[in-house]
Amino acid sequence: MKRILIIIDPFDPGLSIDHQLHLIRRHTGSGVNIYFKLFENHPDLQAALQKLGKLLTPLHYSLTESVQLPAEEKDWYFWSRGLSIPAHIRKAQYNFPSLALLYWQNVKDKLTPIQETFDEAISLSDGLTACYVAQLVNAKKKIYYAPVRKLDYSQNSFPELREQDRLYTSSLSCYQERKEQESHHYRYYKDSYYPETLSAIANLEILPVQSKGIKLLTPNNFQSIWQVKQFSYFCYRMFKIQKGLIWYIYGDNQFEALLRQQLAIYQLGNPFIFIGQKTNIYPYLQLSDLYIEWNQSLSIRHEAELLQKPIVKLDDNMFYEKSCAMTKWLNAIQAIRQAERKSNSV
Numbered sequence: 001m002k003r004i005l006i007i008i009d010p011f012d013p014g015l016s017i018d019h020q021l022h023l024i025r026r027h028t029g030s031g032v033n034i035y036f037k038l039f040e041n042h043p044d045l046q047a048a049l050q051k052l053g054k055l056l057t058p059l060h061y062s063l064t065e066s067v068q069l070p071a072e073e074k075d076w077y078f079w080s081r082g083l084s085i086p087a088h089i090r091k092a093q094y095n096f097p098s099l100a101l102l103y104w105q106n107v108k109d110k111l112t113p114i115q116e117t118f119d120e121a122i123s124l125s126d127g128l129t130a131c132y133v134a135q136l137v138n139a140k141k142k143i144y145y146a147p148v149r150k151l152d153y154s155q156n157s158f159p160e161l162r163e164q165d166r167l168y169t170s171s172l173s174c175y176q177e178r179k180e181q182e183s184h185h186y187r188y189y190k191d192s193y194y195p196e197t198l199s200a201i202a203n204l205e206i207l208p209v210q211s212k213g214i215k216l217l218t219p220n221n222f223q224s225i226w227q228v229k230q231f232s233y234f235c236y237r238m239f240k241i242q243k244g245l246i247w248y249i250y251g252d253n254q255f256e257a258l259l260r261q262q263l264a265i266y267q268l269g270n271p272f273i274f275i276g277q278k279t280n281i282y283p284y285l286q287l288s289d290l291y292i293e294w295n296q297s298l299s300i301r302h303e304a305e306l307l308q309k310p311i312v313k314l315d316d317n318m319f320y321e322k323s324c325a326m327t328k329w330l331n332a333i334q335a336i337r338q339a340e341r342k343s344n345s346v
Contacts, residue, residue: 004121005137005139017045021045023124026189036056086103097127119139122145173300202282205283215246216288221296227255233266
């Protein structure tokens with residue numbers, strides 16, 4: 001019988017209980033013994049898990065205090081206490097992974113490792129549960145779920161994957177980009193709960209209210225000087241036809257200084273807000289009325305579709321073919337005006 005261990009944080013802000021049960025059922029079946037270890041007690045989830053496998057003791061600190069009586073070892077007493085993760089650390093797994101990693105480094109040596117070896121060990125999230133699976137669990141194969149695409153790779157909390165390990169993502173945007181990099185560790189799975197997760201993670205950060213206007217979101221992923229200049233001209237055409245736009249640009253790029261310079265030439269600097277490289281871009285996506293992209297890197301097109309945002313896809317050909325360019329401009333303006341009518345009707 002295959003022995004599978006699943007590590008769960010029942011209070012993960014990006015994963016509802018129903019969502020976690022949905023992921024768990026992907027691994028149930030005949031010929032499998034499943035063991036569950038929770039980060040904290042959750043009576044409703046534990047009741048559901050008892051029908052699917054065996055519950056292990058929830059995560060707790062190592063035995064740090066003891067009273068050793070002078071008699072035999074069987075009379076010794078040991079003390080331990082459960083782990084309680086602060087709410088801001090759970091949020092940091094999505095907003096500031098480096099902060100969550102610092103927390104993990106502080107507590108990991110105090111936690112009780114699992115001594116058994118399993119055929120598979122699964123983390124339902126890519127935060128603290130992934131760290132636990134990577135460092136405190138022995139398994140022939142380890143599987144990590146990524147509930148949402150994170151954009152700041154420098155803060156990525158994923159451990160290094162071994163040859164046999166796998167990472168499951170429900171983001172087509174992420175999968176397609178990693179597939180181009182020929183990463184065999186990545187697997188895509190269709191997740192009906194992904195829109196729910198996107199909304200939950202988008203609500204982890206409350207953005208300051210901007211002035212009224214139609215809001216656009218674009219990745220800062222330009223690959224050449226030519227693209228920067230053509231995109232700046234595209235923006236110029238947009239603002240000539242439609243006033244009152246607020247344009248968010250996310251990501252870091254070597255051509256950002258040139259982009260700012262080109263926008264200044266067209267006197268378009270003020271409506272543009274450069275966000276920089278953010279791990280959780282979804283508060284801005286949720287706030288935006290239109291998503292515009294050019295290249296695949298840093299793309300969140302799949303996420304924009306799931307949040308029902310109008311999408312305009314730019315390409316190199318549109319600036320060589322006048323009819324194609326006009327179609328793109330008209331599509332963008334039509335989407336903007338539809339968003340404007342929708343905003344005014346609320």
